[in-house]
Amino acid sequence: MFVKKSFSGGVEVPHFKNTENIQTEKIGVPDEVIIPMQQHSGAPCKPTVKEGEPVKVGQVIGISESFISAPIHSSVSGTVADISSMIFPDGRYVATVVIKADGKQDIHEDVKPPICTNKEEFIEAVKNSGLVGLGGAGFPAHVKLNPPKDKNIDTLIINAAECEPFITSDYREIMENSADIMDGIDAVTKFIGVSNVIIGIEDNKPEAISLLKKLAAGKKGIDVKALRTRYPQGAEKMLIYALTGRKVPPGKLPMDVGVIVMNITSVGFVGRYLKDGMPLIKKRVTVDGSAVNRPSNVEALIGTKLSDVFDFCGGFKTEPFKIIMGGPMMGIAQYTLDAPVMKYTNALLAFDKTFGNVPPETACIRCGRCYRACPVNLMPLHINRAALVEDMDALHKYHTMDCIECGCCAYSCPARIPLVQSIRLGKTLIKKAQAKAKKDESQKDVKS
Amino acid sequence: MENNLHVSSSPHIRAETNTRDIMLDVIIALVPASVMGVYFFGYRALLVILVTVLAAVLAEYLAAIVLKRKQTIGDLSAVVTGLLLALNFPPSIPFWIAIVGAFIAIMLVKQLFGGIGQNFMNPALAARVILLISWPVQMTRWVWPDGVSSATPLVILKRGLMAQAPGYLDLFLGNVAGCIGETSAAALLIGGIYLVVKKVIGMETPLAFIGTVGLFTWIFAGGSLFTGDFLYHILAGGLILGAFFMATDYSTTPVTRRGKIIFGIGCGILASVIRLYTDYPEGVSFAIILMNVATQLIDRFTVPRSFGGEKNAA
Numbered sequence: 001m002f003v004k005k006s007f008s009g010g011v012e013v014p015h016f017k018n019t020e021n022i023q024t025e026k027i028g029v030p031d032e033v034i035i036p037m038q039q040h041s042g043a044p045c046k047p048t049v050k051e052g053e054p055v056k057v058g059q060v061i062g063i064s065e066s067f068i069s070a071p072i073h074s075s076v077s078g079t080v081a082d083i084s085s086m087i088f089p090d091g092r093y094v095a096t097v098v099i100k101a102d103g104k105q106d107i108h109e110d111v112k113p114p115i116c117t118n119k120e121e122f123i124e125a126v127k128n129s130g131l132v133g134l135g136g137a138g139f140p141a142h143v144k145l146n147p148p149k150d151k152n153i154d155t156l157i158i159n160a161a162e163c164e165p166f167i168t169s170d171y172r173e174i175m176e177n178s179a180d181i182m183d184g185i186d187a188v189t190k191f192i193g194v195s196n197v198i199i200g201i202e203d204n205k206p207e208a209i210s211l212l213k214k215l216a217a218g219k220k221g222i223d224v225k226a227l228r229t230r231y232p233q234g235a236e237k238m239l240i241y242a243l244t245g246r247k248v249p250p251g252k253l254p255m256d257v258g259v260i261v262m263n264i265t266s267v268g269f270v271g272r273y274l275k276d277g278m279p280l281i282k283k284r285v286t287v288d289g290s291a292v293n294r295p296s297n298v299e300a301l302i303g304t305k306l307s308d309v310f311d312f313c314g315g316f317k318t319e320p321f322k323i324i325m326g327g328p329m330m331g332i333a334q335y336t337l338d339a340p341v342m343k344y345t346n347a348l349l350a351f352d353k354t355f356g357n358v359p360p361e362t363a364c365i366r367c368g369r370c371y372r373a374c375p376v377n378l379m380p381l382h383i384n385r386a387a388l389v390e391d392m393d394a395l396h397k398y399h400t401m402d403c404i405e406c407g408c409c410a411y412s413c414p415a416r417i418p419l420v421q422s423i424r425l426g427k428t429l430i431k432k433a434q435a436k437a438k439k440d441e442s443q444k445d446v447k448s
Numbered sequence: 449m450e451n452n453l454h455v456s457s458s459p460h461i462r463a464e465t466n467t468r469d470i471m472l473d474v475i476i477a478l479v480p481a482s483v484m485g486v487y488f489f490g491y492r493a494l495l496v497i498l499v500t501v502l503a504a505v506l507a508e509y510l511a512a513i514v515l516k517r518k519q520t521i522g523d524l525s526a527v528v529t530g531l532l533l534a535l536n537f538p539p540s541i542p543f544w545i546a547i548v549g550a551f552i553a554i555m556l557v558k559q560l561f562g563g564i565g566q567n568f569m570n571p572a573l574a575a576r577v578i579l580l581i582s583w584p585v586q587m588t589r590w591v592w593p594d595g596v597s598s599a600t601p602l603v604i605l606k607r608g609l610m611a612q613a614p615g616y617l618d619l620f621l622g623n624v625a626g627c628i629g630e631t632s633a634a635a636l637l638i639g640g641i642y643l644v645v646k647k648v649i650g651m652e653t654p655l656a657f658i659g660t661v662g663l664f665t666w667i668f669a670g671g672s673l674f675t676g677d678f679l680y681h682i683l684a685g686g687l688i689l690g691a692f693f694m695a696t697d698y699s700t701t702p703v704t705r706r707g708k709i710i711f712g713i714g715c716g717i718l719a720s721v722i723r724l725y726t727d728y729p730e731g732v733s734f735a736i737i738l739m740n741v742a743t744q745l746i747d748r749f750t751v752p753r754s755f756g757g758e759k760n761a762a
Contacts, residue, residue: 247756376755407459421457
């Protein structure tokens with residue numbers, strides 16, 4: 001029997017791909033958009049507009065000097081109503097620009113197709129587009145596409161696994177915008193100089209697989225590979241291992257094993273951007289969950305409030321108990337419906353109490369399910385204990401920093417222990433200790 | 449309405465299996481062995497099982513009250529402990545000893561060390577060993593329902609009375625003298641396979657344990673090397689019960705795959721050595737609780753390297 005390559009560990013999660021056959025609908029222009037100055041991993045942007053200033057669609061409203069960052073654009077035309085520090089959907093305070101939309105959607109004069117004749121121009125164009133990894137991590141794309149000279153990249157992996165339950169936004173990208181995806185792949189391979197392309201996709205999406213295979217058939221060097229449907233197949237390290245057999249060591253990046261990984265919606269965006277020059281100002285979002293009236297795939301402007309998105313989907317049929325940005329395994333619970341859709345938002349889920357309530361915690365029985373489920377081979381039960389008693393030696397010994405926070409451990413825990421929460425606590429303890437050690441070191445230098 | 453939004457760390461969904469489901473699976477897996485025990489040893493075996501289980505649950509209930517802990521009889525772990533303890537009793541055991549055993553297992557070995565998941569010895573086995581040392585006569589008197597007493601297969605072997613030894617088929621089915629739940633290899637294997645299929649336990653420990661006993665007795669149990677009757681050693685006594693149901697206890701055995709194999713091999717060597725070279729005919733219980741004590745040590749030296757990572761300095 002042919003066994004599909006995969007990683008060890010992981011969990012079988014219910015698919016809940018209820019929205020896979022629902023065409024994407026555009027949400028209209030909201031009254032106002034809320035645009036945080038950080039929608040990527042790396043340095044936050046500084047606002048380049050002032051309160052009261054008129055802005056147009058596609059206009060840059062935030063930039064950063066740092067290399068690891070991505071510019072931020074206005075998704076509407078209108079007037080800057082407010083610039084203030086707001087709690088960001090992941091819990092941090094971030095400068096945020098609020099724009100009152102005028103509904104005209106006048107396009108800014110800088111928005112035009114970029115001219116790309118070589119790698120440098122292409123990287124610059126990708127940077128100007130504001131593209132970040134749309135799979136959920138939000139890593140600036142131009143950084144990823146521009147590895148240091150000493151890294152020998154031979155493979156481009158397109159991540160179409162979409163292993164989280166509920167989410168179908170990447171699947172809809174394939175079904176609706178396959179031409180853009182192919183154009184994007186062509187551009188990346190041409191300018192970055194990678195000849196080998198592998199599209200990895202879970203085998204629960206047969207229609208998308210056959211469509212991609214058909215399109216790839218006419219091209220050289222593009223391989224579409226069906227992957228075993230098992231969470232977290234789309235986690236970068238697991239995906240690279242399943243497709244190439246290479247293991248990315250802890251603390252290293254895909255480029256260290258000669259690979260660039262891009263989400264399929266990200267390459268689709270590259271394909272479109274090279275044609276129309278419109279920066280990343282909108283995003284397809286799967287809206288689903290037990291409390292949602294009309295589960296949908298919607299295209300929302302970046303900065304659209306969650307309440308506007310849920311209203312568009314017919315509102316709630318029962319009182320929402322939990323709102324999640326992202327999937328149920330790794331998504332972030334939201335405390336307010338005033339939070340905005342961001343660049344890498346791929347799903348908004350609203351659960352009622354029956355579905356969203358996590359049963360109470362009981363004592364660890366050392367069953368080892370967390371260890372068996374961990375795709376990176378950690379022992380969450382020991383990290384949990386170490387974090388709760390702040391045992392720093394044990395936190396290091398059990399490789400706390402190597403956790404990818406996929407949630408398999410907590411998902412499979414029969415005692416319902418919030419293992420990811422305590423692992424995050426453990427990471428914070430380690431980072432604090434490291435920062436303190438660094439500070440002590442520098443003070444010692446001053447004294448001597 | 450917005451103030452009612454619930455916020456917590458991901459993941460936001462959980463698998464359905466909880467602690468109670470796991471314990472229920474273990475109980476289900478022990479049903480065939482219990483039924484065979486009652487079939488061969490009569491209604492008194494059933495009474496021993498009921499009394500011991502009820503005493504264990506009562507002990508758990510009282511412990512929670514005395515120690516001011518949350519009531520945990522609902523997780524069924526006390527039922528599992530009581531059942532395992534009962535299956536390790538001879539059918540003729542006085543009820544008061546069974547009850548004392550249940551209280552030792554739950555109160556002393558389990559609850560005083562912190563309750564479920566915290567005990568460092570298998571409660572049922574530790575209690576059994578304490579009883580065995582305290583009341584050796586009552587704990588090793590093997591009587592059939594018709595009042596005839598006889599020796600267990602391992603005692604027969606120890607005394608060198610091989611002419612009286614039961615055949616492999618009787619050993620396999622369980623029609624021999626012994627503890628209520630240990631004699632029927634067939635019934636225990638059905639239960640063990642059920643647990644493996646339901647992924648409650650892994651194959652590592654049982655295979656390593658039984659394999660080691662088989663290998664060790666094949667090499668050393670015969671008149672000369674490599675002539676031992678390993679099949680007799682595997683089928684007789686408490687090996688299969690111990691390997692599938694006791695050496696796989698979560699709290700008291702290693703978590704990692706490598707740790708489980710080391711644990712199983714250690715149990716196998718100790719059990720074989722006790723059977724072959726000491727005055728005790730059977731060594732499975734002693735072997736497992738001795739290895740229970742080594743579990744923390746094994747766990748410490750078998751921390752796996754993380755994905756793509758370097759070997760851990762222990």
